[in-house]
Amino acid sequence: MDEDAARWVVRKEGAKLEPDTLAQFDAWYGADPLHAQTYDALAASWRRLDQVSVLPIARKKRKSRVKTLASACVLMGASFYAWQMFEQQGLINSGVEITQLSLPDGSVAILDAQTRVRLNFEHGQRQVSVESGRAFFQVVPATAQTGPFTVQTGLAQATALGTRYEVSFNDQVSAVAVYEHTVQVQCQSCDTSQPVILQPGDRATVAHGQLQAQLAQSTASTHAEAAPAWTNGLLSFDDVSLREAARQLGQYTHRVIWMGSEKAEATRVSGVVQAARPAAALNLLTVGQGLQIRELPGLIVIY
Known part of the structure; x- marks a missing residue:
């Protein structure tokens, strides 16, 4: 249901619908009160959100001591949590x-x-x-x-x-x-x-x-780095489909990343992005491609 609602939000907010398509929407909207409730909530969120800010391009350079310390603190917290999980579940x-x-x-x-x-x-x-x-x-x-x-x-x-x-x-x-x-x-x-x-x-x-x-x-x-880029939170893409980039970025979020148009499906991307911020990463990867990235509750839409 959420995906159907998101599909209609993208179509209705993106352009004026033809009469036949508008009739299909009206039929779907009126078929179930939950359809209407879900659509209204997603549409309201869509209108409130400004375009997601773009990340600066990630460059290979040594981390500052402050950044290294901050990263270490985050990883220490994750380590403690993982060990708790190990003790409880094996x-x-x-x-x-x-x-x-x-x-x-x-x-x-x-x-x-x-x-x-x-x-x-x-x-x-x-x-x-x-x-x-x-x-x-x-x-x-x-x-x-x-x-x-x-x-x-x-x-x-x-x-x-x-x-x-x-x-x-x-x-x-x-x-x-x-x-x-x-x-x-x-x-x-x-x-x-x-x-x-x-x-x-x-x-x-x-x-x-x-x-x-x-x-x-x-x-x-041979590898110039002492560790793969992903261990520092970076993902590198070299002329891959946007769908594949979205699949990989989707591993770092609980939200669904949905391809909302044929143009998005056909797009290929390259770049280095921060995995922990999938929406901003997608924005960076699609700069100049004529695509939009929108964040909705539980969903990231590319159209």
């Missing part, structure tokens, strides 16, 4: 927030939004299972009392050899990307169980019973 789910965890062995895990992991650090074990989403790990070396640091995701197992690396599991595809030192990746149910050793800049995927490694061609192609 499972950590980041929800719509990027969440930092201080693990029992001193390692650090940063979970992207909509990421679910399980931890096993009993009896000297150091095991993490990424059940969905993606996580970045900063691993401390093993000691005489601890075993290797291993991340399980789908059919892939990634064992750190003292390193920084990213692990993701989406649509039944496991992926590992190395940012520092080396990682051993092994597929547990592939045609070959031979592990591969990844260096900085290398990546590997496991899907459909196959382990494939993409090795950096030269030192110039």
Whole structure:
């Protein structure tokens, strides 16, 4: 019902309707009192809202100490919340927030939004299972009392050899990307169980019973950053569909992002944006494209 109401708000507020279309609206509006109530509330919100302010373009630069401290405080709060959740449920789910965890062995895990992991650090074990989403790990070396640091995701197992690396599991595809030192990746149910050793800049995927490694061609192609951009709250898009950008940004909000026109569906975008502010990010990505972004209760409309 909310989506139907939002559709009519976009159409009625955007242009004068033809008689046939107006008759369809009147029929829908009068068919159910809830239709009218929902439409009136959304239309009132639409008229009250000014256009969302545009974010300045994000540039790669070192954070100031104040910004770093502020980010650390936010992540510490998210970490405390995630540990409470782990103690209560045996499972950590980041929800719509990027969440930092201080693990029992001193390692650090940063979970992207909509990421679910399980931890096993009993009896000297150091095991993490990424059940969905993606996580970045900063691993401390093993000691005489601890075993290797291993991340399980789908059919892939990634064992750190003292390193920084990213692990993701989406649509039944496991992926590992190395940012520092080396990682051993092994597929547990592939045609070959031979592990591969990844260096900085290398990546590997496991899907459909196959382990494939993409090795950096030269030192110039290795990761220049110590961590992926998303761990700092940034998303980068390079000539992707607006629908795909909206899908990714939708992971960082409880609101639905709705494509309200064929023009929006056909638009492609590029840019670097702040994931935590999806509406402003969409505004930035669509500058000069002739599109509008509107925020309604529980909804972001692109038309």
